[in-house]
Amino acid sequence: MTWFLLFVAIAGLLMVMARESGAKPAIMVLAAVGVVSLLFASGTLALVLFIAAGAVAAAGLPGFRQSWLTGRMFDTFKKVAPKVSETEKTALEAGTVGWDGELFSGRPDWHNLLINRNTGLTEEEQAFVDGPCETAIAMCNAWDVAVERADLPQEAWDFLKKEKFFGMIIPKSYGGLGFSAKAQSAVLQKLAPNESLMVTVGVPNSLGPGELLLKYGTDEQKNHYLPRLADGREIPCFGLTGPRAGSDATSIPDTGIVCKGTYDGKEVIGLRLNFEKRWITLAPVATVVGLAFRMFDPDGLLGDTRDYGITCALVPRDTDGMEIGRRHCPVGSPFMNGPIVGKDVFIPLEFIIGGQEMAGQGWRMLVECLSVGRCITLPSGAAGAAAYAVGTAGGFTRVRRQFNTPVAEMEGVQEPLARIAAHAYITRAAVNQTANMVDNGEKPAVPSAILKYHLTEFQRQTLADAMDVHGGKAVTLGPRNYLGISYAGVPVSITVEGANIMTRSLMIFGQGAIRCHPYVLQELAAKDNDDQMAFDEAFFGHAGLIFGNAARAFTQALGLGRPEVPFDSVSRRYAQAVARFSAAFGLCSDAAMTTLGAELKMRELISARLGDVLANLYLASMVLKQWYEARPVESEEELMSYSLQLLLHRAEKALDEFLLNLPNRPVAMALRAITLPLGRRWHAPGDDLTRVVARAMSTDTALRGSLLEGAWTSVSEGSAQNPVASYNHLLKGYARAEGLYRKVAKAYGKGELPVESLHPEQRVESALEAGLLSAEEAEFMRDYEARVLEMLTVDDFAFDAFARNQETLVRHSAA
Template structure:
């Protein structure tokens, strides 16, 4: 699985940087004609409808918020229009999520999950035609709310380290897969009725014709016998649904995304599709929150006085604010640049990992400086504290889609060298193959 992770995805400007020859004209030209006005009216309407309060817990979340998100097309921004989806450019998705995040972070997280790594993304790339035609229209209109069960008590950033097992068995003469589930930290799990399940398939009795095994991904509806969605997490009072998926279930082989032919290809599928969450959703939320925080603190500096002077004129405060502004600008420009790369059709795994790690870390720096400047008002919860909702959600962006510590060490440096350096991976491959001549 480590080799698959290191080899997955494509390259872009990162390889050109290694070569020392970057074609800037090719990279920047499309910015002049890019349109960012898709869904502006709908975005403002949904924000006015939902407001700034945390959207969860809320017993009417299906009827009130999720239905509205589905009707407006915010749950299907990655689904093709032929499945009644509302497929948008990466730039437009990013802008919408940034705006959501600046106003209501809990709404942003709830919206990004159906548009990131999960049932819709995996179905479009690997699903059978029957699976696509049945599930995608329901995901598009919000009648099916997806989540993706990958992590558990013993597999976090090492997602397949000690993953749930699925054993091929015979039940009444029919081939079934018995899966014992113990998933944790699954966003939208408490309200989801279509669940993607990652598990390690084993066929000890050789019942499958193709004799395949390994990490696989299946779709399970909430009506599945034996499935439990009874226990919940509270992610730092950030206000979005999160919980566990448990139970022992028996599924058919046609519930595997892509059918039996895709058995054992789950890790490759996940790695190839991870760019959306890492490269789009999380940087977009960092972008929106940092802009809001920097803008509000800038206004606060103009009205708050101490020692008979505006605190904005104090050099120590200026130093922190300038650092906030710098980091916000870096996030903004890098998000625009990466969106352009992704919209051009490239899927650079290392660049998206850099974006995830750098934007979430820099947005945390922006937030911490803002807390220092807002001082006592920043640590007292209340309606006038505009930082609390961002402070609660900041550690989540650092942690999800691969903890930043792992992302920096394994993906950025490890995968970065393997993907972009002209010689390192061939050397490694020749050692693996014991190919002395090529080595």
């Protein structure tokens, strides 16, 4: 009886806690079971339950606790709470909180995610993607751009300007295209097979003068620059990174000193700039430079402020003292990128973006713009690269035969093929759904960091897998190699817009822990404002959340109290798993912040693992939303399951590693008992799913077509031949070809064909002579084999094609 009543008390408390129903129901449960215990069972148990009810009443009833507990807690909190710097506050205030906040809460409300459906592109936007984008990508062969020219062809530059590719974010009222975020993403996904082209178009439409002018520029600046940026009369770049500061704008050493100088023949107050920038995309050809620097007014020419902080200005290329035009050589594809140096460059104050009143607002301007730009440009490139890998790797492995079998039927090859398909599926869902959030008014700061890190890492894995299944075809560079240059250029995406290591270890959880948490920001604000009542509300709401997440994480891990989710029977269990891990993540986040305090900033591996949990839950949510909105094609259910099992496996693995490494071991063991009471349950996708997905992406199926939707699949009429179009053509004839392959191979094995018929073409002719193939079948196979051989062929060059050192050539020739 005693054990039964104890079980009832615990079960009742768990139900109350999981629903966060407040203190009164918990008190009633404890008191009721205590009375029954006193009457029919153990007085000791009753005493324990009454004490527990009293403790809940003391902490949970506002009037009771505020008289004696809140003040003491507030005094302690003010002593131990981490100090948030002004630059950190600016970063935390940038952007908006959306689905990332729901995941931090431990009780994600799926309706808040599903309410804004992705309605796709407008007719005008779709026509641009299907028309000018197809023309632009067909103009640019990767080998020609990266090796022969180290630049886009002049006709491509002219076309990009004519069709206003550089003005996608600029409103039509200023002569731009005024495209949605979804359309910008679709354009970049289409252009992704050529990294130089994608970067050239993407950068002016991301963090740079155009976006900064739109949001902060004066009317005069907008009216002058935006039309010229839209039609390509001005090519912009933005100088932020330097030899020592990298992307950390808060520590840049470049300065702008307020002083008097001469401009247009008149003495005016302006800025004397001294700066050294590196890795600036489009700098070698830019006509106007956006510049970030630290602004000082030592002589008080503008007022009492001496250190204004980070400031952004626009500087024309031909300004005296600015050295610009030299180039760096980015690995893989040497797009236009280079240094800018300025020595005593004088500019008037009106060159400050937004005018003098925006002096010192550069850090806020940059982080607010970056929160949107980071989740569009590089993630879209990753999505396009993944789709391209699906098209090429799936096609190549189907037509490439070993041991008289398509290598796509070998399980060792099917594993990376399925992984490529899943990465493409996840990446597209994340990019498209997050862009849709932007179009609905959100500025997703934390999701932008998630997408930047995880999707570019997916891109690295995807292209490595694609290279592996191609073998010698992909490691031999030349015009026919459609993967090698993109593979070599992956480190660029990994490094720019914040190096991935730092993004993972500092930004995702580091920013989200305060920005997205339901209560932490309120608690810190109460501390800064010395507002005890606001602290009381936030702190004890926070306490209720902790207990609620503990109850939800524990019960749902045991399969009890699964939340209601608005998904079909196929995807429901995955959504419920996301909700369960959301509760576990929320609990572990609070435990890390409580036990480590300010030290958590320095425990980057702990922060990184919590960020991994959050990121994989976010990506899984995007896949679920895509599934919810789409009309699935054949085999998409298997791909959806493969993708979500992969993401949930990664999330659980990150949670397990966090628990293994949390310094406070008693807390870690308690968290493990609550969040993983049955151990790890989500495994990597199994072999059956792998086989289905790999075969579907390497044959002419609706799933392959779906994965290639929005990719460059048309037959090229330009200088760049499209391998995806070639493979799609071959796959349409594959079923017939495979039957004929088997027929001829069987005859050869039986000795019905000459033993010297070793080449496929020889066997076809021998089979025709033997009457095993009709004339029409033989003609089909001749054409099919010729197309296959063209796709398998690699380039070769003259002996001296690559040599720069002529002495070496002479020495070899003499030998």
